[in-house]
Amino acid sequence: MxxxxxxxxxxxxxxxxxxxxxxxxxxxxxxxxxxxxxxxxxxxxxxxxxxxxxxxxxxxxxxxxxxxxxxxxxxxxxxxxxxxxxxxxxxxxxxxxxxxxxxxxxxxxxxxxxxxxxxSRTALRRQHIDIGSAEMPRVEILAMFGGADGSLLRYAVDQGAKGIVVQAVGMGNMNVSMYEAVKYALGRGVPVVIATRVPNGRTMPLYGFVGGGKTTFDAGAVMAGDLSPQKARLLLMLKLHQGVSDKAGLQAAFDR
CATH class of the missing domain: 3.40.50.1170 (L-asparaginase, N-terminal domain)
Known part of the structure; x- marks a missing residue:
């Protein structure tokens, strides 16, 4: 193009x-x-x-x-x-x-x-990412819902996913089982980005209960902000392709 x-x-x-x-x-x-x-x-x-x-x-x-x-x-x-x-x-x-x-x-x-x-206005929050010919890394989206046990998230990691986007609830919250699965991924070097299923608003490290946005952020997860889960997946995929996998580098990309 x-x-x-x-x-x-x-x-x-x-x-x-x-x-x-x-x-x-x-x-x-x-x-x-x-x-x-x-x-x-x-x-x-x-x-x-x-x-x-x-x-x-x-x-x-x-x-x-x-x-x-x-x-x-x-x-x-x-x-x-x-x-x-x-x-x-x-x-x-x-x-x-x-x-x-x-x-x-x-x-x-x-x-x-x-x-x-x-x-009437200009789209300001834009960034460019150069891509090469190498294959894109596999990034999966896993949903939080009432009764989620985190097994599918663990399975995705075990099957070779290089990144995970969690479609959390509210400002980026999840239950204890999903939280433990997020830590499982992070412990194996797989970056995790927390998005929300709510159409408007953003994810934030606010709630401090186990599985709240603050606890997952403190554990090493990245906040997607106002990006939808499907768009967070694309940005994470491209940044991993670019060689950026550390929390600070990824969070900076999602904050732009």
């Missing part, structure tokens, strides 16, 4: 993508594409046989965004339902509604009004 964006006649790139994992592809590209030219992902919530098929409008809007000078430097974006969302914050919130992609507390960064593209 960088080769295409380097061509002087190319203003930007538009990618048609299925909506289920679009936010992951968008964030991956936002982390790895070197060019500051706009990259826009689009999809559709209605199929082509529906009278209100939204695909053509989303595609047209994406082309308008890609050719708008203000889009330069905004990074990778999603253009759906006349709204522009930044790759880092956007997530799919509804299985069928056309207004499915939202950025929670942060809001979208712009809109398309007929043929006019209007940006």
């Amino acid at each position: 960088d080769d295409a964006l380097a061509r002087p006649e190319v203003a930007g790139v538009v990618i048609a993508h299925g909506t289920d994992t679009m936010e992951e592809t968008a964030y991956w590209l936002d982390l790895t594409v070197k060019s500051n030219k706009p990259v826009i992902l689009i999809g559709a919530q209605r199929n082509a046989s529906s009278p209100d098929f939204d695909g053509p409008r989303n595609l047209l809007n994406a082309i308008r965004i890609a050719t708008t000078p203000e889009a330069v430097g905004q990074g990778v974006m999603l253009a759906m339902n006349n709204q522009i969302n930044a790759a880092r914050t956007v997530t799919k919130t509804h299985t069928g509604n056309v207004e499915t992609f939202k950025s929670g507390d942060f809001g979208f960064i712009g809109e398309v009004w007929d043929d006019k593209v209007v940006f």
Whole structure:
């Protein structure tokens, strides 16, 4: 993609993508594409046989965004339902509604009004990570839920996972069994990042009970902050690929 964006006649790139994992592809590209030219992902919530098929409008809007000078430097974006969302914050919130992609507390960064593209803010929390040809390390997501015993987390470590993201509850909390499994991973040199299943807010080292965010952080885990579990996995994977596996280095990446 960088080769295409380097061509002087190319203003930007538009990618048609299925909506289920679009936010992951968008964030991956936002982390790895070197060019500051706009990259826009689009999809559709209605199929082509529906009278209100939204695909053509989303595609047209994406082309308008890609050719708008203000889009330069905004990074990778999603253009759906006349709204522009930044790759880092956007997530799919509804299985069928056309207004499915939202950025929670942060809001979208712009809109398309007929043929006019209007940006209201800039995506600031961005970083670039160079990638090579080596295979990406295996990083798994394990969920905390009522009654979780941590066995799947231990199994992932035993099967060769190089990193773990825990989808915790609240601000990054878990029960004692999951906490012990996190310590099991950390004790074997496998970095653990704590994200949350809650759509808005962030994980923080706040609660001091066994399994609370503070105890897991003190044990060596990294806080994902406001990154979703699926995006935390991508950032952890890329940092491990880059050779960063220590807590301080990983936490600095998640705090950016």
